[in-house]
Amino acid sequence: MELKKIQYFLSIVEEGSLSKAAQSLYLTQPTLSRFLARLEEEAGVQLFRRNKDSSLELTEAGEAYLNAAKKINRIWQSLEADFSALKESESEHICVAIDNDGLHTFVRSCADVIIKKYPNVTLETHCLNSGEIQRGVLEGKIDIGYTSYYQFKDELSYEHIExxxxxxxxxxxxxxxxxxxxxxxxxxxxxxxxxxxxxxxxxxxxxxxxxxxxxxxxxxxxxxxxxxxxxxxxxxxxxxxxxxxxxxxxxxxxxxxxxxxxxxxxxxxxxxKRGLCYRKGRKLTEAQKLLVGMMSEAPKKWWRE
The missing domain is CATH 3.40.190.290 (D-Maltodextrin-Binding Protein; domain 2)
Structure with missing residues (x-):
């Protein structure tokens, strides 16, 4: 099973309908419907029963597929955790971008706390405009951005600050x-x-x-x-x-x-609106989690321009 197929399948099971699952996965319903049709064709069995109210129920074959999918997903999550631990045991570089020069002092104070706890971490800070920050986060060049936003980008997670x-x-x-x-x-x-x-x-x-x-x-x-x-x-x-x-x-x-x-x-x-952003679905390292936590919980006076 491909990991993406597993995630899509589990989302359909959790939501109980294609429309809700498509919404949670940021996909169109026709796209997810085609995925399910191909999945059942490859499996050679019907995995879901379609009800009149558009809800879905697992068939006996679907229950078996679900058990296997959960096992594979647990293995993958465990592997991700191992990779994260290995990464954190080595040197780690965190790139932070802010849209206000006045925040440099506060970010540096956060960096001092992080480096004291995680001596292997280095932290780089850039001051960019809002568009550059969100684009940099999407492209993987920036780990965490503090910026203004008018519309949310589906590919990013946001920690609203003020x-x-x-x-x-x-x-x-x-x-x-x-x-x-x-x-x-x-x-x-x-x-x-x-x-x-x-x-x-x-x-x-x-x-x-x-x-x-x-x-x-x-x-x-x-x-x-x-x-x-x-x-x-x-x-x-x-x-x-x-x-x-x-x-x-x-x-x-x-x-x-x-x-x-x-x-x-x-x-x-x-x-x-202003706040933090980072790539959705990305597993933050412990150092990154600490940084996001400190910046999210900071008194508002730090964010005054």
């Missing part, structure tokens, strides 16, 4: 600031993106950045086609750009504080 609300931001001389600062002391004061004039000039992050994807998705949902005369590539620049142009309206996560700007909450709210 979620920050994204506000509109304007110069204090902007007409919006003058209007909303008068009631800024009240709670739950928000503005709909549709209340803004169609001619509103927006300052947005360059296309391809996760923050831009998040904002573009929000605007599309609310049927807004933004006029974007100006873009930028680092969030650090937004304060100066908006201060120099009183007409522009930008977006900024509320964990970035620019004292020279006025923050206006959106209705409905827009959120920016």
């Amino acid at each position: 979620e920050n609300e994204i506000n509109l931001v304007v110069s204090k001389n902007n007409s919006l600031a003058k209007k909303y600062c008068q009631i800024a002391g009240q709670k739950n004061v928000r503005i709909s993106i549709n209340e803004l004039p169609k001619s509103t000039p927006f300052l947005l992050m360059r296309e391809g950045h996760v923050l831009r994807q998040c904002i573009d998705g929000y605007m599309e949902t609310h049927n807004v086609t933004p006029y974007v005369p100006t873009t930028y590539f680092r969030l650090d620049y937004i304060g100066k750009i908006l201060s120099d142009d009183d007409t522009l309206v930008g977006f900024c996560p509320n964990n970035h504080i620019f004292k020279e700007l006025c923050y206006i909450a959106l209705d409905p709210p827009l959120y920016h």
Whole structure:
């Protein structure tokens, strides 16, 4: 039996239907249906009974196949554990990527703890943008990434760390600031993106950045086609750009504080998610598990930018 066939078969048994199994395996139902048809053809017996409600039940031959599949799967899991132990007894290199220079100190403090416990481990850190991090993890060049994300990639596992609300931001001389600062002391004061004039000039992050994807998705949902005369590539620049142009309206996560700007909450709210990612199905080494645990459980103050 091929390992992939075993995993697919076990998932079908566990879920009890092709549709649910396909969803858990991130496959289309027709793909999994063809797999099962080929599997039964190769076995020369019917492994499942198809019920009228689309549920599946094991036949007697299917029960025998299940017992064999479980044994092989246990052997493989044991072998993986042995390989992992062997790998950890040798030198291990962990590549971590972060999307914020300010996190280097914290990651290095985590590395010191790991190296003290696992002297054979070396840890390399890179600062990249969100797209580069997720691509690097998918390609196996990066072991663990800390990044922002707007949409989940099926091939990655995520450890959610924090979620920050994204506000509109304007110069204090902007007409919006003058209007909303008068009631800024009240709670739950928000503005709909549709209340803004169609001619509103927006300052947005360059296309391809996760923050831009998040904002573009929000605007599309609310049927807004933004006029974007100006873009930028680092969030650090937004304060100066908006201060120099009183007409522009930008977006900024509320964990970035620019004292020279006025923050206006959106209705409905827009959120920016951040966390750790690594390849789905990958068996983390003990050192990697420790690193993920420390970074996941870190106080939020470490993640403030």
